[in-house]
Amino acid sequence: MNRRVFLKNTLGSLLAFIGISGGTYYYSRNIEPSLLKISEETISSPRINTAFNNFKIIQFSDTHIGFHYSLEQLQELANKINLQNPDIIVFTGDLVDEPNHYNWDSRLTTILQSMKANHGKYWIYGNHDHGGYGTDIVHDVMEKSHFHLLQNNHVSVEQGGSTIVIAGVDDVMLGKPDLDATLQHTDPNLFTILLAHEPDFVEKTFSYPIDVQLSGHSHGGQVRFPFIGDLYTPAYAEKYVQGKYILNDEKLSLYVNSGIGTTRLPYRFLCKPELHVYTLKSQMS
Incomplete structure (x- = not known):
């Protein structure tokens, strides 16, 4: 551990102790985890055909149902997603915190089924989906909920005679991500969005004809403080933690979603749960 990391961790621990030992504890435990933030982003590119102008993609991630996130809360989330009238819904992993417990x-399947999108619903595995012997269980639930799995493969989405590609890789930590297989038989000239649970995977994405990577996993750090930022992020979410990176x-644009639920500790501080709404715009003349 270098000096900078040591000082950050020490200061962060001190601030966390001071904050949580005061009124901040109640806020971070009981209030902020339910304050959903809807982040609206415009994605523009000359590789987006005018047929996809105003095409809307919604991303949610890391619900971690069962760890202080209930089915009633998921139903509220589904209602808010449907109000956005999305063209596509993508889920970027970690549905349930401990699948084997x-x-x-x-009702979980019923709620996920209730999410509506004009051009389909897609998902990828997160590390918690593969962990705890959950791989097949989660797959069964998502399939019954009409979410299409992208596990080292892709789909072509067509509108107005034009096409974009939505691709997804297997989880980095517990799966076997393979970008070559994922993009096999795709047209490199088409606008391509990659779903990858772990954001730091983007450093492999560099070498491929991918325009946008959507990730989760980091939870934005869950607990953040002014000047020092996040106190902790998991492996493969250490460099790219929250927000947009060019x-x-x-x-290539990377968007890191801060997630819906919590894990490890049931707190959020200066890091609200997040729903991303992306609107595509063409730069074609």
Whole structure:
């Protein structure tokens, strides 16, 4: 641990202790985790055909149902998603916190089914989906909920005679991500969005004809403080933690969603749960 990291961790721990030992504890435990932030982003590119102008994609991630996030809260989220009238919904992993300990309820499938999108619903595995012997269970629930799995593969989405590509890789930590297989038989000239649970995977994405990567996993740090930022993020979410990054000579945009639920500790501070709404815009003349 270098000096900078040591000082950050020490100061962060001190601030966390002071804050949580006061009124901040109640806020971070009982209030902020329910304050959903809707982040609206415009994605523009000359590779987007005018047929996709105002095409709306909604991303939600890291619900971690069962760890202080209930089915009633998920139903509220579904209602808010449907109010956006999305063309596509993408879920970027970690549905349930501990699949092998979760009391699976048919209401979960019903709620996920209720989410509506004009051009389909897609999802990828997160590390918690593969963990705890949950791979097959989560797959079954998502399939019954009409979410299409992207596990080292892609789909072509067509509108007005034009096409964009939505691709997804397997989880980095517990799966076997393979970008070559994912993009096999795709047209490199088409606008391409990649779903990858872990944001730091973007450093492999650089070498491929991908325009946008959508990720989760980091929870934005969950607990953040002014001047020092996040106190902790998991492996493969250490460099790219929250928000938008422009990379690879502006050829690639990475968006890191702060997630819906919590994990490890049931707190959020200066890091509200987040729903992303992306609107595509053409730069074609």
